[in-house]
Amino acid sequence: MDQRLLAQLTGMANKHAQALNALPVRERMEYMRSLVGSADCAWAVFPDGEGSGVPHVILVKGKRVGRRMEKSGRLKGKVTAVPCIDRFMAEALNDAFGDGSTTLPGTAQPSPEVAALLRANTTEMRRLVDEANRNGDLVRDGKVTVEDLFLRADVVHAVWSDPSSPGGVGKMLAKGEGRLMLISQGTKGVPTRTVALRFLDRVQAEQAWLIYGDGRGAMSQAS
Known part of the structure; x- marks a missing residue:
């Protein structure tokens, strides 16, 4: 993925992370559900788990829009990025709210x-x-x-x-x-x-x- 696009998604996820941290635990899942539900394209953003500082992403919703974004390196349509602690949580988010845009092979490695x-x-x-x-x-x-x-x-x-x-x-x-x-x-x-x-x-x-x-x-x- 284009580094500028990745940086934009990461910045978006960081803003949502601040909002999530301010919410009671029981309200966080509904907040994430609403983020994905109201977007044309949704990404899960999480650290790589190897200490490099480079975030990874999983396309949760909007395969067609997401692929256009990857080709152009620009945001397209109504996009959201949901912060996740690690790949384990990102896959769980994809399971819970995804539209089938991404089918993940194998199993997630823990943080x-x-x-x-x-x-x-x-x-x-x-x-x-x-x-x-x-x-x-x-x-x-x-x-x-x-x-x-x-x-x-x-x-x-x-x-x-x-x-x-x-x-x-x-x-x-x-x-x-x-x-x-x-x-x-x-x-x-x-x-x-x-x-x-x-x-x-x-x-x-x-x-x-x-x-x-x-x-x-x-x-x-x-x-």
């Missing part, structure tokens, strides 16, 4: 902070992050739905990129609390088909918990 956590805490967190990325790719490609994965699993871990959590990874148990409690009490023969799913942030993970996971029981009890 240096996440990688440091994986070295310290190796096996379990690496497995969860890798599996969350694989399942996120399947959902993005339309090969499976979030609901399908919840229905197939006894235990579901929700994973997202979160700079406030140790190592930059947020995680919550979205389904299977009762199942894990039985196991912790020494009950034998309890099925534990486990799935990890990536989400944009805690808000999106909690929405899945309420709709498909253990939160459904909490909602029915509250009513």
Whole structure:
């Protein structure tokens, strides 16, 4: 991509980052959704993770306009750039709000902070992050739905990129609390088909918990 165009997108993303930081956490996802929804062309902007200072971009919406921009090196139409912490978050943003303009091969590599956590805490967190990325790719490609994965699993871990959590990874148990409690009490023969799913942030993970996971029981009890 033309460096001047990349600089313009980065500047745009930095302005939105300031606005996002001023919002309560629960309002940030809706802000990003509105940015993408109101634009003709939307890009996710994130650091390369190698310390070079050169940002990377993923085209989230508006493939035709985006390609024209890349050829001309100029902004075209109503363009927005959404700031992301790392590629993990950028892919989650593309999964959540993208229009299919970009199909990303493989799985996202975690940020240096996440990688440091994986070295310290190796096996379990690496497995969860890798599996969350694989399942996120399947959902993005339309090969499976979030609901399908919840229905197939006894235990579901929700994973997202979160700079406030140790190592930059947020995680919550979205389904299977009762199942894990039985196991912790020494009950034998309890099925534990486990799935990890990536989400944009805690808000999106909690929405899945309420709709498909253990939160459904909490909602029915509250009513």
